[in-house]
Amino acid sequence: MYPENYRYTKEHEWVSVEGDVGTMGITFHAQKELGDIVYVDLPKAGATLEQGKPLGSVESVKAVSDIYAPVSGVVVEVNESLARSPEKLNEDPHGAAWLVKIRLSDSSQVNQLMPAAEYQSYIGE
Amino acid sequence: MPGKTRQHITRNEALLFELSSPGKRGYQLPDLDVPAVDAASALGPGNTRQEIEDFPEVSEVEVIRHFTRLSTWNYGIDLGLFPLGSCTMKYNPRVNEQVARTEGLLWAHPYQPEALAQGALEVIARLEAALAEITGMDAVTLEPAAGAQGELTGVLLIRALLESRGNPRKKIIIPDSAHGTNPATAAMAGYSVENVKSNGHGMIDVDALAALVNQETAALMVTNPNTLGIFEQDVVRITGLMHSRGALVYMDGANMNALVGIARPGDAGIDAMHLNLHKTFSTPHGGGGPGSGAVAVKKHLDPFLPYPRLKCVQDHWTFDYDRPRSIGKVRAFCGNFGVLVRALAYILAHGGPGLRQATLDAVLNANYVRKGLEPYYELEYPSPSMHECVFSDSRQAKRGVRTMDIAKRLIDYGFHPYTVAFPLIVHGALMIEPTETESKQELDLFIQAMAGIAKEIEQNPEFVLKAPHCTRTSRVDEVAAARKPVVRWTRQPAAGKAD
Amino acid sequence: MRYLPNSELERGQMLAALGYDSLEQLYAHLPKEVLLARALDLPPGKSEYEIIDYFRALGDRNAAGYACFLGAGCYSHYRPVMCDVVVSRGEFLTSYTPYQAEMAQGTLTTIFEFQTMICQLTGMQVANASMYDGSTAVPEAAMMAMRITSRSKILVSRTLHPEYRTVLGTYLRHLGAPVIEFGYDAETGQADWGDLESKLDDRTAAVIVQSPNFLGSIEDWRKAAALAHSKGALLIYVFTEAVSLGLLEPPRDADIVAGELQSFAHPPSFGGPYAGVIAAREKYIRQIPGRLVGETKDTNGNRAFCLTLATREQHIRREKATSNICTNQALIALMATVFLSVYGKQGLRELAQQNLSKAHYLAGGLPLRFQGPFFNEFVVKAGARTPDEINHELLGHKIIGGLPLGRFYPELRDCLLLCATEMSKRAQMDLVKKAIA
Known part of the structure; x- marks a missing residue:
């Protein structure tokens, strides 16, 4: 369920790093708690993110939840397909429904995040 | 099955645009008694439109049938109990509708000479005076168009007063039980919002509040009774605390139906408040408006009220525009005048003793319902209830049935649901406000219905989860509506012709 | 109070169910200092007939029966x-x-x-x-x-x-x-x-x-x-x-x-x-x-x-x-x-056309202040008399004239904003024209 090579935040985001670029999204647990996701508000490419600060939000029919940056850096790519198909976030949150790709400004931040096993015990699974 | 109304005989009704057929008409204008003017030459090049594409063309008969059929898919107070907590859905006296259509009032232009508007000005003056007496405040403005606009007006008044004292301050404190409008309003007035938690009795935690209030605090926004239907017992201590630190207290008067004739916010130290005339004073909600959000204030806020203000000069009412310290206008003209006429008619019909009796009956009805439902639903806060009571769905949730599902099943029993999942501090809330215009018989049917649903949940939760079963429209797919919003009708290309 | 459905008998039954013997007990928990110790200073309740009569009298103190040439953000159109x-x-x-x-x-x-x-x-x-x-x-x-x-x-x-x-x-x-x-x-x-x-x-x-x-x-x-x-x-x-x-x-x-x-x-x-x-x-x-x-x-x-x-x-x-x-x-x-479904595609156009024609009839021959194209409202110069004097004369014909603009535009203090709609009658428009010209 939770890929071993991802790292996880307490706010239920994941990040997967290749080189100096991290791909991030929200976790399976997060989408389950939110229910049917109807809209995603994401930053534009070029935006500067700070670890732990909101980068956007996801909406269900009756709730809005902030998404927090798992790491600091600059947005290099945004998953535009989510604007048309927000349901992908319910269907494949760890894969096709990644949110943004971030060029990391401090790769050591990744090590502060939880590995899969720790995250799973954090959410009680 | 208890409950009286089963509706929705109409099953299919097309939209106006689909009913439309070229050349149909439902109107006839008088013959023009002046020469016809050529639009294109009078309006200038490029200013005249072609026909309004896809605009409906229907006959008068089709118009009345269309809207009458659609009306049967609605539920209103005229059909039965409408126990929406915090919304005060009480009977809307029909005489109020009639007097609002009095020719001299309905056709009065806001700019007609004051000498020919004395009747309209008297409505405003008399209603202002009655509301000041009811709230225990010094002055009332009737300009705000709705409760939320009343709130904005009140917070702008507070800001103006603090500015005149040299510092508008930065934040407004709002209890966690508050309506969402309170924080939204504070933000529109340029304030940041800080939340104060409720205590175990469902009231503001005064010690927590005292720890929050400082030189940056402009005001506290409090709803009393609060959204749990509980009277804030410490309200006098709270207003004293805020005043001692140079801050003011705004009261959201959404729940004033619990207090009229019994207690006055002004006497408890409230500085400013709004009244929802469409709640407490029975003007019809009309499917979501118009409302009216009168704002009542103490003397120190009077100079800042929206202009114009009425004054009486030699037995004549006149508008005073010379209000240099006013926050300005919050709405054009003089507010939702037609709503004011209805509210005044309501007050005149009740009189002082009748208003007090209405309050007592509202509180009696809420407590009677509370008592009747306690065996079946979990009451989160045992503090005494005023005009409404709040249960949680915690017992039913164990069977997988939530407050929204219970609400949908209640529709099958012929009642409008209560307020669902609000206030947020009660998880899975059922917020019930019967109002004073319900009889014991209607309340007994409601209690039986709610008890019946509780039993159904024990025996067959799946059935409740799929409710409503008796309406023309079953549960709607709100997710699809939000994912791919379709907010207007457009002509679909005919089959085979699509490109 | 006629809008309250419960009888004294029912109130008694409901109180009994709650274990109370008076309505006052319902709010006995409120702090004494907030309770209103007297009756509200409002007159006793009125019958339906009295209420209708009261508002009719108020309506009569307004301009019932007057023709109106005011627009300025609020227009007199016929309501089907x-x-x-x-x-x-x-x-x-x-x-x-x-x-x-x-x-x-x-x-x-x-x-x-x-x-x-x-x-x-x-x-x-x-x-x-x-x-x-x-x-x-x-x-x-x-x-x-x-x-x-x-x-x-x-x-x-x-x-x-x-x-x-x-x-x-x-x-x-x-x-x-x-x-x-x-x-x-x-x-x-x-x-x-x-x-x-x-x-x-x-x-x-x-x-x-x-x-x-x-x-x-x-x-x-x-x-x-x-x-x-x-x-x-x-x-x-x-x-x-x-x-x-x-x-x-x-x-x-x-x-x-x-x-x-x-x-x-x-x-x-x-x-x-x-x-x-x-x-x-x-x-x-x-x-x-x-x-x-x-x-x-x-x-x-x-x-x-x-x-x-x-x-x-x-x-x-x-x-x-x-x-x-x-x-x-x-x-x-x-x-x-x-309203829009009654008038429909043809009707709304015809209604607008009538407004245009009436306003242009009213404007015909009057000293217009501006040359731009207009729909059903326009500004006229009052000329020798003040806007208030013109309006005063018109009130004698049971006509409410135009809006004197000085209140909003000091530079237009000698001007009136006039509006005609499908409800404006030719005879009344002629009186307005005469008063201004």
Whole structure:
């Protein structure tokens, strides 16, 4: 369920790093708690993110939840397909429904995040 | 099955645009008694439109049938109990509708000479005076168009007063039980919002509040009774605390139906408040408006009220525009005048003793319902209830049935649901406000219905989860509506012709 | 009290069920210092007959039976009987905001029809379920433009309704948004585009233009849009006379349209309740304030409607909401929907055509102050007499004349703003012409 090579935040985001670029999204647990996701508000490419600060939000029919940056850096790519198909976030949150790709400004931040096993015990699974 | 109304005989009704057929008409204008003017030459090049594409063309008969059929898919107070907590859905006296259509009032232009508007000005003056007496405040403005606009007006008044004292301050404190409008309003007035938690009795935690209030605090926004239907017992201590630190207290008067004739916010130290005339004073909600959000204030806020203000000069009412310290206008003209006429008619019909009796009956009805439902639903806060009571769905949730599902099943029993999942501090809330215009018989049917649903949940939760079963429209797919919003009708290309 | 259904017997039974023996025990827990120790100082309750009589007397102290040539943001149009019949049905009149879609399809369907007709009339792709009125729709539109552009400066024409401009100032004062006015051309009464251009810059969020404007002149929205867009600002097109949409080319280049729908079936009613509306281009749908109704299906596959995109709203997003607005003006919007379906495609055009013809008849031969094209309102110079003297003479004929403009435009203190509608009769118009000429 939770890929071993991802790292996880307490706010239920994941990040997967290749080189100096991290791909991030929200976790399976997060989408389950939110229910049917109807809209995603994401930053534009070029935006500067700070670890732990909101980068956007996801909406269900009756709730809005902030998404927090798992790491600091600059947005290099945004998953535009989510604007048309927000349901992908319910269907494949760890894969096709990644949110943004971030060029990391401090790769050591990744090590502060939880590995899969720790995250799973954090959410009680 | 208890409950009286089963509706929705109409099953299919097309939209106006689909009913439309070229050349149909439902109107006839008088013959023009002046020469016809050529639009294109009078309006200038490029200013005249072609026909309004896809605009409906229907006959008068089709118009009345269309809207009458659609009306049967609605539920209103005229059909039965409408126990929406915090919304005060009480009977809307029909005489109020009639007097609002009095020719001299309905056709009065806001700019007609004051000498020919004395009747309209008297409505405003008399209603202002009655509301000041009811709230225990010094002055009332009737300009705000709705409760939320009343709130904005009140917070702008507070800001103006603090500015005149040299510092508008930065934040407004709002209890966690508050309506969402309170924080939204504070933000529109340029304030940041800080939340104060409720205590175990469902009231503001005064010690927590005292720890929050400082030189940056402009005001506290409090709803009393609060959204749990509980009277804030410490309200006098709270207003004293805020005043001692140079801050003011705004009261959201959404729940004033619990207090009229019994207690006055002004006497408890409230500085400013709004009244929802469409709640407490029975003007019809009309499917979501118009409302009216009168704002009542103490003397120190009077100079800042929206202009114009009425004054009486030699037995004549006149508008005073010379209000240099006013926050300005919050709405054009003089507010939702037609709503004011209805509210005044309501007050005149009740009189002082009748208003007090209405309050007592509202509180009696809420407590009677509370008592009747306690065996079946979990009451989160045992503090005494005023005009409404709040249960949680915690017992039913164990069977997988939530407050929204219970609400949908209640529709099958012929009642409008209560307020669902609000206030947020009660998880899975059922917020019930019967109002004073319900009889014991209607309340007994409601209690039986709610008890019946509780039993159904024990025996067959799946059935409740799929409710409503008796309406023309079953549960709607709100997710699809939000994912791919379709907010207007457009002509679909005919089959085979699509490109 | 006749609206209270419970008898003393029933009250007694209910109290007994609660273990109380008096109603006073219901609030015995309230602190003594807040209780009102006396009766309210209000007269005793009145019968239905007395109430009708009272308001009839008040109506008679107003201008009942007068012809009226006032416009200025509030227009006297005939209301087809059907409008009143439909809104008087209890199922519409006494219903609530349609949160429970399964038992509010009537309201929801009519709002969907309303939104559609507003789009057809304005040339926009999305319209909300209505706002309080035109004057509050304008600041809401301005705040919407600020969110979309992430800019804060607002440029507003001096020919936007003066009371609307005041409301705009009240709303934006504490949001760090400067509101700057640009003038009008003294010859045409239309916006001074040169003045606008000199004030436009890349901090400008929106340009606000009313058409027909407060002085009656029809504005060139193509020019306004081109100027606004050249600096990345939005154009907000405002209308106060909705009947003009039956004949005028809709502002297709505008980004947001904010207007007042009073003309569609609601008599003047001394200023309210009316209904405003905001319409916009499709891409701004998530920034529009207020209620929106969307189409969907129910579990049986039937077409159904529900409130949608609620996450924009205050009850969910709280201090981050698009606005604090909770209500629309559903009943007034319903009245407008019925009005528009009665008149329909041909009727609205014919109605607008009659307004145009009457106003041009009234204006014929009078000393017009401005040369710009007008719809059903225009400014005349009073000449030898003051506007008040002219109006005073007309009152003798049971006619309420035009609006003396000095109150809002000191430079036009010798001018009257006159309005004619389909309800203006030729004989009365002749009296007005005679009084002015």
